[in-house]
Amino acid sequence: AQTVTQSQPEMSVQEAETVTLSCTYDTSESDYYLFWYKQPPSRQMILVIRQEAYKQQNATENRFSVNFQKAAKSFSLKISDSQLGDAAMYFCAYRPPNFGNEKLTFGTGTRLTIIP
Amino acid sequence: GAVVSQHPSWVICKSGTSVKIECRSLDFQATTMFWYRQFPKQSLMLMATSNEGSKATYEQGVEKDKFLINHASLTLSTLTVTSAHPEDSSFYICSAWTGQYYGYTFGSGTRLTVV
Numbered sequence: 001a002q003t004v005t006q007s008q009p010e011m012s013v014q015e016a017e018t019v020t021l022s023c024t025y026d027t028s029e030s031d032y033y034l035f036w037y038k039q040p041p042s043r044q045m046i047l048v049i050r051q052e053a054y055k056q057q058n059a060t061e062n063r064f065s066v067n068f069q070k071a072a073k074s075f076s077l078k079i080s081d082s083q084l085g086d087a088a089m090y091f092c093a094y095r096p097p098n099f100g101n102e103k104l105t106f107g108t109g110t111r112l113t114i115i116p
Numbered sequence: 117g118a119v120v121s122q123h124p125s126w127v128i129c130k131s132g133t134s135v136k137i138e139c140r141s142l143d144f145q146a147t148t149m150f151w152y153r154q155f156p157k158q159s160l161m162l163m164a165t166s167n168e169g170s171k172a173t174y175e176q177g178v179e180k181d182k183f184l185i186n187h188a189s190l191t192l193s194t195l196t197v198t199s200a201h202p203e204d205s206s207f208y209i210c211s212a213w214t215g216q217y218y219g220y221t222f223g224s225g226t227r228l229t230v231v
Contacts, residue, residue, distance in 0.1 A: 043154075044222065044224050045209065045211070047219055047221075091159060091160070095219075104220060108159045109158075
């Protein structure tokens with residue numbers, strides 16, 4: 001079974017600085033999807049960024065980027081120029097290949113605090 | 117983007133009563149809906165997967181008779197908590213696969229309090 005591990009229960013960063021959240025996963029598949037979701041105090045799950053395993057290029061979305069190391073099964077999230085609105089729980093998630101009803105496997109989450 | 121509307125956002129019910137939570141896909145057809153439960157400061161725990169027109173698949177340890185899931189149409193899935201008890205109090209979230217680009221979209225969640 002796939003597992004997703006987030007080893008940092010809590011992280012904090014000064015506003016405008018850069019922070020990296022760690023995520024490792026275990027799978028025997030060669031093709032899959034990885035996601036980072038943000039859950040702010042409203043508890044609405046928001047997609048931050050996604051990565052297809054077959055793509056070697058790391059995904060980037062504005063201030064958010066990932067470091068995808070397929071051989072190491074590592075998928076870290078870098079947040080640049082941290083803003084107060086980035087404060088939230090961040091969940092790393094794995095999805096196996098195939099379309100349709102494949103379920104997500106979530107990590108335990110990292111609570112990110114932004115220090116003004 | 118794809119939107120899932122979840123209602124109610126907050127509900128209080130008396131012990132022994134039943135509560136229904138609805139999730140509607142507003143601008144796409146959700147052939148599969150996932151139902152999660154989330155305890156405070158914890159991750160999402162998948163309860164069941166529902167496919168339109170067929171029976172839901174429950175995760176191990178989830179009581180099928182207590183958490184009834186119906187997915188009668190491509191735009192509506194419901195979770196009914198039957199004979200609710202205080203230990204069923206939690207945050208429930210639905211999610212649907214929207215397709216390759218958007219990935220999964222989540223409802224805004226329902227906070228259930230059983231008194």
